[in-house]
Amino acid sequence: MTSRLLPDLSPWRSSADFRLLWVQGLITYFGSFMALIALPLQIKDLTGSPLAVGAMGAVELVPLIVFGLYGGALADSADRRKVILGTEAGLGVLALVLLANALAPEPALWPLYVVAAGVSALAGLQRPALDSLMARIVPHDQLTAAAALNSLRWQAGAIAGPALAGLVVAYAGHATAYGVTVVTFAVSVVLCLRLAAAPPAHDAQKPSLRGIAEGARYAWSRPVLLGTYAIDLAAMLFAFPNTIFPFLADELDAEWSLGLMYAAGAVGSLVLGLTSGWTSRVRRHGLFVVGGAAVWGLAIAAAGWFGNVWLVLLCLAVAGAGDMLSGLGRSTIWNQTIPDELRGRLAGIEVLSYSVGPQLGQVRAGAMAGWTGTRAAIWTGGVACVASVALLAAALPKLLTYDSATDEDAARRRAASTDPAGV
Template identity: 85%
Template sequence: MPLSAILPDLSPWRSTRDFRLLWVQGLVTNFGTFMALVALPLQIKELTDSPVAVGAMGAVELVPLIVFGLYGGALADAVDRRKVILLTEAALGLLAVILLVNALLPAPLLWPLYVVAAGVAALSGLQRPALDSLLARIVPHEQLTAAAALNSFRWNVGAIAGPSLAGLVVAYAGHASAYAVTVVGFAVSVLLCTRLSPAPAAHDARKPSLKGLAEGARYAWSRPVLLGTYAIDMAAMFFAFPNTVFPFLADELDAQWALGLMYAAGAVGSLLLSLTSGWTSRVRRHGLLVVFGAAGWGLAITAAGWFSNVWVVLGCLALAGAGDMLSGLGRSTIWNQTIPDELRGRLAGIEVLSYSVGPQLGQVRAGAAAGWTGTRSAIWSGGLACVASVAVLAAVLPRLISYDARTDADAKLRRERTLTEPSTP
């Protein structure tokens, strides 16, 4: 097999200026965000020494994420998506400033950490539908899988470099330095967002309303393939998202030095898969990617909780990341291939719930289970539950397994529409 057949497909990068801008903007902001994602739970651990307190971050973030994720989906269909992205990115930068100021206090306070976590969840809920729904507008239909792979590559670079460096920065320079990097990242990101082309609402767009949200929900409910992607992702993240207990796992394995590597290991596996993702552009049965990827994630998380050698644990977490990447490529491609543009924002709001609410609840589950049964048992039992739930959902939603981009009616309709829609520079 020639090397070009497995290397990432760069056609979306060559096709569109806005995709290149969003790609670079995402790389910058992801790096700073992952610095904060490691520093924040670690700071809560140091202030409380409680896995339940760390896991409570998920509970604090849950309601804002649900409410603003749904509203953000309706908003993305009604206004210029570029403005939504720009304003929310600036607001996220201000929240990073609050974390920095609190960390510089002689005695940092605990409650602002939870307030900021809730604020980040709300703003992310508003922003993600606009970001996700913009992709199908700026990238040609046949390049959507390649674009998803490139975005995953970008995310993984930040997910590897951010947590790995965050562990060192927090250990040697303190939480404030990690938050300062986050502030700088958002400042650069805002400047890049100002250069994006306008992305006005569709001509028949409605103002955000409960009726509009209900219309999007009815469409999602009527599409078993979409329901399958949402359900499998939520189940996998709820049962097998152990990140919140990594600080305690590092303590049990007597490997505090490996905390940053634990946060980064999943991204390493995902990055390796994205570097050999050229073959995914030729896949047409994307539902199989969703199912096999999610099951692989659960099996690897099970092994990570079972073994006691830190290097084996890191290897298992890397394999989990590869499985999650595979499932994510399938989900993203199905969403972008089948959802009409006038509903894309509202459906992206539902997507935010499927791949964000799951991890938030997963943090609560992992923290509570670790406090009750121990850290490692909380991890491996969640992995087994993930595998079982994926198997059950695949059995009751056969349309997901049989999805074929060449024959699916929604994919064919969307493909035909793109032939008449104006291209984006």
């Protein structure tokens, strides 16, 4: 029973590059979450407006779309290690800008939005290279386990980063939080230098609109992939209220709980991740996608409805577990079915599906909170999430029936993956 519940460590044992990326990612996530919490808090302190905080999503949206799509094409045509290294260094420079602005006698508002847009652009360039590298460095039959371990890494940073960031900002100021972020990116760059080269295929074409369109046509022709993108986009659009958590904490008369609100979802995900051994033996990953998204929406709706802060935190933890389950399904389906020569471009589309949704969700939550109130903006979004997931599952039944043992695309990808590099 214990072996079936504990995380499957096979990818950690079989791939040195996976181990290196896991450690590097843990350090980066910790620093990124420090800045992720400090930035909206600083905007709130400077403006006192939920709309101004929610506007971060609008500022980040266009760079994410443009550079996410371009980054996908770049990942298929360039050394993915170099892309990861260059963007990680760029993110460190932007953290320095935040630090310098926070140390100024009168910190300005506009640099915060400029940096938010820059981070969005660099993340859009980096994520396809990172995501597409996974199918090369991990054996095909270990992809679900790798996704679970990567989620555990993310959750560890998501718990420690927000929880400590709230304390650091409260007692040491925004500048200290940004300083920690700078240090973590410096360490991350050193670790990225040790990654093995990941060159493109010998016949890879330069990034172009035609290449991006080719990836989009492939995704559109696969109902299973289309369903994973659409459900994640809808769930985040309607039920991603993180940007208004500072106002929710105020309304519940529990300002002390803000860091816990940001960390609660990660706690739920961590619990699921620590008992994820059974997921390596599941073949119907489409059920993960749909069921996890539905749990996410229901739990977010309950979090907006309850007026007790401890019940709210419990609901947010349950939502995090649902989100992780859905994410495991998406990641496994993507890595099991997408050909290596298209992996970067499809990863660019993935960036849009799981990043554009939260950005739009921030705008929606901020605008709704200013119109209907904070708690109403949260629970109505959760209800809309559940309804949209049900409609999409009905419209794309192949997602629910996906089976990794019988799916044609999964079989082709499995046959092509004759070694851990997938080449």
